[in-house]
Amino acid sequence: MNAMDTPEARELSYAEAIREAMDIALESDPRVVLMGEDIGVYGGAFQVTGDLVHKYGTDRVMDTPISELGGAGVAVGAALTGLRPIFEFQFSDFAALAMEQIVNQAAKLRYMLGGAVSVPLVMRFPAGSGTGAAAQHSQSIEAWLAHVPGLKVVQPSTPEDAKGLLLAALEDPDPVMIFEHKILYKSKGLVPAGHYTTPIGKAAIRRAGTDLTIVATSIMVHKALAAAETLAAEGIEAEVIDLRTVRPMDRETVLASVRKTGRLLCVYEGVKTLGVGAEVSAMVAESDAFDFLDAPIVRLGGAECPIPYNPDLEKAVVPQVPGILDAARALAKGRI
Amino acid sequence: MPDTANSDTNLPYALRAYSREDLVGALRKMFLIRKFEEGAEDSYTRGLIHGTMHLSIGQEASAVGSCMSLTDADKITSTHRGHGHCVAKNADLGRMFAEFFGKETGYCRGRGGSMHIADVEKGNLGANGIVGGGLPIAVGAALTAKRLGTGAVTICFFGDGANNEGAFHEALNMASVWKLPVVFVCENNKYGMSTSIERSTSVKNIADRAVAYSMPGVTVDGNDFSAVTEAVDAAVARARAGEGPSLVENLTYRWRGHSKSDRNRYRTKEEIAEWMERDPIRRMADLLVSHDILSEAEVGALEAETEQEIRDAIAFANQSPAPLIEDATRFVYTEEMA
Ligand SMILES: Cc1ncc(C[n+]2csc(CCOP(=O)(O)OP(=O)(O)O)c2C)c(N)n1
Ligand SMILES: [Mg+2]
Numbered sequence: 300m301n302a303m304d305t306p307e308a309r310e311l312s313y314a315e316a317i318r319e320a321m322d323i324a325l326e327s328d329p330r331v332v333l334m335g336e337d338i339g340v341y342g343g344a345f346q347v348t349g350d351l352v353h354k355y356g357t358d359r360v361m362d363t364p365i366s367e368l369g370g371a372g373v374a375v376g377a378a379l380t381g382l383r384p385i386f387e388f389q390f391s392d393f394a395a396l397a398m399e400q401i402v403n404q405a406a407k408l409r410y411m412l413g414g415a416v417s418v419p420l421v422m423r424f425p426a427g428s429g430t431g432a433a434a435q436h437s438q439s440i441e442a443w444l445a446h447v448p449g450l451k452v453v454q455p456s457t458p459e460d461a462k463g464l465l466l467a468a469l470e471d472p473d474p475v476m477i478f479e480h481k482i483l484y485k486s487k488g489l490v491p492a493g494h495y496t497t498p499i500g501k502a503a504i505r506r507a508g509t510d511l512t513i514v515a516t517s518i519m520v521h522k523a524l525a526a527a528e529t530l531a532a533e534g535i536e537a538e539v540i541d542l543r544t545v546r547p548m549d550r551e552t553v554l555a556s557v558r559k560t561g562r563l564l565c566v567y568e569g570v571k572t573l574g575v576g577a578e579v580s581a582m583v584a585e586s587d588a589f590d591f592l593d594a595p596i597v598r599l600g601g602a603e604c605p606i607p608y609n610p611d612l613e614k615a616v617v618p619q620v621p622g623i624l625d626a627a628r629a630l631a632k633g634r635i
Numbered sequence: 636m637p638d639t640a641n642s643d644t645n646l647p648y649a650l651r652a653y654s655r656e657d658l659v660g661a662l663r664k665m666f667l668i669r670k671f672e673e674g675a676e677d678s679y680t681r682g683l684i685h686g687t688m689h690l691s692i693g694q695e696a697s698a699v700g701s702c703m704s705l706t707d708a709d710k711i712t713s714t715h716r717g718h719g720h721c722v723a724k725n726a727d728l729g730r731m732f733a734e735f736f737g738k739e740t741g742y743c744r745g746r747g748g749s750m751h752i753a754d755v756e757k758g759n760l761g762a763n764g765i766v767g768g769g770l771p772i773a774v775g776a777a778l779t780a781k782r783l784g785t786g787a788v789t790i791c792f793f794g795d796g797a798n799n800e801g802a803f804h805e806a807l808n809m810a811s812v813w814k815l816p817v818v819f820v821c822e823n824n825k826y827g828m829s830t831s832i833e834r835s836t837s838v839k840n841i842a843d844r845a846v847a848y849s850m851p852g853v854t855v856d857g858n859d860f861s862a863v864t865e866a867v868d869a870a871v872a873r874a875r876a877g878e879g880p881s882l883v884e885n886l887t888y889r890w891r892g893h894s895k896s897d898r899n900r901y902r903t904k905e906e907i908a909e910w911m912e913r914d915p916i917r918r919m920a921d922l923l924v925s926h927d928i929l930s931e932a933e934v935g936a937l938e939a940e941t942e943q944e945i946r947d948a949i950a951f952a953n954q955s956p957a958p959l960i961e962d963a964t965r966f967v968y969t970e971e972m973a
Contacts, residue, residue: 340900341829364799364835365766365827393765396800431686433748435764604964608748609737610685612963 307492308459314347314484316458317423320465321348321385323494325355328383331469333360334374335387335423344389345425345484371397371422375405378420383469390436391424391478394444405474406449420474421465427480427518427568428617434605437613439569441478441516445546445578451475451499452545456520458488460543463497471499480518480568502549504556508538510631511562514553514579516542519566519618526623535631545575553579554588561593562630568617571600597626647922649861652868653703655928659937661703661860662923665695665916666941668719671728672891674945675718675735675749679895683953684735688749691719693858693890694822696915698723700863701790701820701885704871710758710776710789712769715750716822716889717762720792724759726752728944732952740955746966758787766827767800769793770819774806777815777880788874789817790867796827798841807848807882816874818867821884822857828893829901845882857885858915861922887915 311319324331337344339352339362352360363370367388374384388394394401405418428437445452451473455461461479468475505520506527515523520541527537538556542549557563563583565576576598583589583596602616643651649658672690679688691698698719702711705724713720721731726742734741734752742752753761760776763769773791780787797803798821810817821841825831838844845852851870855862863885870881888910892899899907923929929937 337828337830339829341897342900344828344896362830362834364830365796366799366801368801396765431748433686433746433750433764435750435768602964604967605746607746607958607963608686608734608743608751609745609958611960612737612745612958615960616963 308489309492310487311458311490312484313455313458313461313479313486313488314345316462316490317347317465317479318349318351319490320462321351322354323466324383324385324469325351325359327494328469330381330383331359331385332377332382333385333387334363334370336363336365336389338362338387343387345481347484348387367393367396368399372400372404374420374422375400375418378405378418378474379408379416383419383421385421385423385469387423388425391426391440392435392438394424394440401444401450401476402447406447409473410449417472418474419472421468422474422476424476424478425481426478427482428606428613429482431608431610431613433608437606439478439567439601441545442569442574444476445575449474450546452478453499453543454478454517454545455543456483456517456541458486458490460497460503462490463495464499464543466494467496467499470496475499478517482518497543500544500547500549502543502552503541504538504552505541506537506539508536509560510536511564511627512538512540512553512556512560513564513566513623513627514540514542514576515566516545516575517568519568522618522620522623523566525620526627529624530627530631533628535627537627542575542579548578548582550582554583554586557583557588558591561591563592563596564623564626564630565596565598565600566618566623567600569601570603571598572603574600576600594630597630599623599626646926647861648865650922650926652864657703658923658928661699662916662919662929662934663937663941664699664722665919666938667728667944668695668698668722669916670941670945671718671722671731674732674949676891678732678735678949685737686748687894687896688735689716689894690891691716691889693910693915694824694887695719696860696863696919697820697822697857697885697887700860701792701867701883703864704868705758705788705790707757708785708787710760710773710787712760712773712776712789712791713762714769714792714794714797715762715764715766716794717752717792718749720762721752721754721759724754724757726754726757726759728948729951732948733955736952736955737957738952738955739958740952745958767793767797767802770797770800770802770806771809773817774810774815777810777817778813780816781813786875787816788871790871791817791819793819793821794827795821795823795825795832795836795841796830798844799835807844807850807880810880811848811850814877814879816877817880818870818874819880819882820867821882822887823884824887824889826893826901831901840884842882842884850880850882852882852884854884854886857887858913858918860915860919888913
């Protein structure tokens, strides 16, 4: 669905769009419960759940103790037996405390039990750097979870998709991990009213172009689009693909674009080595699209270090628009 | 170290155990913590500090009282609300502010910020961004002390919220089974962020949990300096004597919000006002004045002196250089230090 064509679309922030999706889910499905730390009267560390507790009460908008492993496990057990929990991690970094339940239980139960069960669990992870919260509150760990068969991993970049992917996750019979970028919470965009879903596993072409393909995730989509504007003024037409889902990855959209442009730049905030861009690159390199490449694939990712506190260092260790411009110009050289 | 400064058993413990110099030093540190936090808050408002911070105003007696019988050889692990612990363990205020301001002269060379300040030379193994993250680390430090026979004790600070993490339970169990020289000091300020202990915790007092790990557990008025030192000193002495771990719960209160984004929706103004009446610094000053250790005028002078120290520390931090961008990926692995 395209929000532009929808008469009842309104401008909402990314956080408001997520809240609206949860509101619709709570309203329409009694099996839905929200769980997380300080999601009740506090409204969530990033004010995403907001006032929902006042509408649905503490039985459905549950503040958990500070118990990530236990809380995640309770959500797994509840999903296994008939509830539809939406579990909020206060920061995605704290998923590290709950990896056992996410990776060994939620992801594998269906397989280990020979298909006898499924785990319709939704987890939300406020992710990314840019808030000055340093190494244990700023990571982009989507690749950790995307490495695990049994999980689906999405990274919405717009308010419309943040809502649509959350509603799609709730309809999905398997565990869906949603990485929300903290810096995007206040960003605005048109969001259709009512219930709709954004398909999991489908990338979106945000800008069409012929000279190079930029595959970006999350906040990097916006940086790539900003770079694409500047590039266009220089006569370089970049095609910007918002990957949206990291697992399962939309192979066809990426390969078709690379076949057309012959050049691939991957931009993602997670650590470059073994990150999402590594998988995108390998997918292209292993496919027939490889024959269409006119230049080596380029990846821009997070530096090989934790996120530093100092604001200038913090900016320097993740891709920024000037770096994307340099990489795109170098890549497109010979094309223009 | 406690000495037998005064053996009159009617006196509060702290006055019996510590010299005038120690006691004045303790009040001074409590003032420094308060002024440090106020300076941090002010710097934040002026945009000098990036990110968030967790202030410990109202909890000064817990930090300073708990560390009274420690030496630089003893260790502590701290929390996200750790500025007071740093000061109690004799940190340099200029380097603390420099860390806040993201400067190369800061305790973490500007890489860590408020939530990661550590002062390894003074035995402070660091604050922690992860609730409960320090608990097993403290047990590890105590294991080292026992294996190497250093005689060092570790104090593990943590909040009431942290006692619901698995790490708390696993750490206390191992410390007990291996009889390690560690003191678990819970700073119970009634809330983990917005969640009260009544809503999150199955026991009334965190100290009740000590029973499950076969160690002594006591709950004290954490805003009463003397009560804190009495309980923690006894636990430290027990640990030093090889008798194993203890749990001490200091009941206290944070006057400010959890962090800068807190709108205080989960507690009342009356509750905050009531706890502000129980100001640990005022109570410590009253104790010293009423026992003729200091005059009111001397208390005032001490406070003014600490304000100046904070101003100097902020000036040092302001004038310090920022880290170099090209050094952003240093210190990930062990390397030659320049
Ligand atoms: C593992 C983990 N979960 C959640 C958080 C977010 N968080 C930071 S401090 C805090 C409250 C901690 O409460 P408590 O232990 O009582 O310490 P206090 O803040 O009251 O000093 C929370 C939920 C975190 N930093 N780490
Ligand atoms: Mg607390």
